[in-house]
Amino acid sequence: MENKGASLEKQRIAFASSKFLATPLAGAIVWALVGIASLFLSAKATVWVLFIGTGSIVYLAMFISKFTGENFLARNKTKNEFDALFFYTVGQAVMVYAIAIPFFLVDYTSLPLTVGILLGGMWIPFSWIIKHWVGIFHAATRTLLVLGLWYALPEHRFVAIPFGIVLIYLITLLILGQRRTAK
Numbered sequence: 001m002e003n004k005g006a007s008l009e010k011q012r013i014a015f016a017s018s019k020f021l022a023t024p025l026a027g028a029i030v031w032a033l034v035g036i037a038s039l040f041l042s043a044k045a046t047v048w049v050l051f052i053g054t055g056s057i058v059y060l061a062m063f064i065s066k067f068t069g070e071n072f073l074a075r076n077k078t079k080n081e082f083d084a085l086f087f088y089t090v091g092q093a094v095m096v097y098a099i100a101i102p103f104f105l106v107d108y109t110s111l112p113l114t115v116g117i118l119l120g121g122m123w124i125p126f127s128w129i130i131k132h133w134v135g136i137f138h139a140a141t142r143t144l145l146v147l148g149l150w151y152a153l154p155e156h157r158f159v160a161i162p163f164g165i166v167l168i169y170l171i172t173l174l175i176l177g178q179r180r181t182a183k
Contacts, residue, residue: 015082016130020176022065026057028169035162046158058090082129089122112161116146134175142168
């Protein structure tokens with residue numbers, strides 16, 4: 001369904017009224033899997049879990065959205081410019097691998113740092129769209145925590161950073177669950 005007559009503000013309000021649980025749930029699941037994998041698998045295998053897992057967050061979120069009531073792919077869903085903007089931020093996030101891969105080739109332990117911080121950047125425009133501080137909190141706290149863990153625990157970067165990101169996702173989910181939707 002097309003939303004041609006609705007103003008951008010009405011579309012923003014409609015977009016902001018969603019629960020926004022599917023994507024952070026997917027992110028938390030994937031980063032938890034990366035952290036768990038690093039406990040049991042070789043560094044080479046863990047790198048693949050990180051690449052494939054983080055590249056799959058959006059697809060896992062699409063699947064989870066069917067169970068959270070968000071249903072990203074519903075055919076009867078009204079088209080909204082902010083849904084399109086959100087998917088552009090997903091595309092922007094995917095492009096960060098162009099930064100992460102060259103650093104990874106020099107130092108494979110840079111991967112949780114670069115991917116962990118750069119993928120978190122998509123939360124900033126999200127905060128603006130829904131007019132709520134949760135995205136700024138997520139991006140800023142995630143950046144500081146990932147950077148701090150990268151320096152503080154160099155031997156455990158593939159464990160500490162993923163579980164740190166999971167913690168940020170869990171806090172974000174709590175905030176989203178208690179957030180009042182836009183009116």
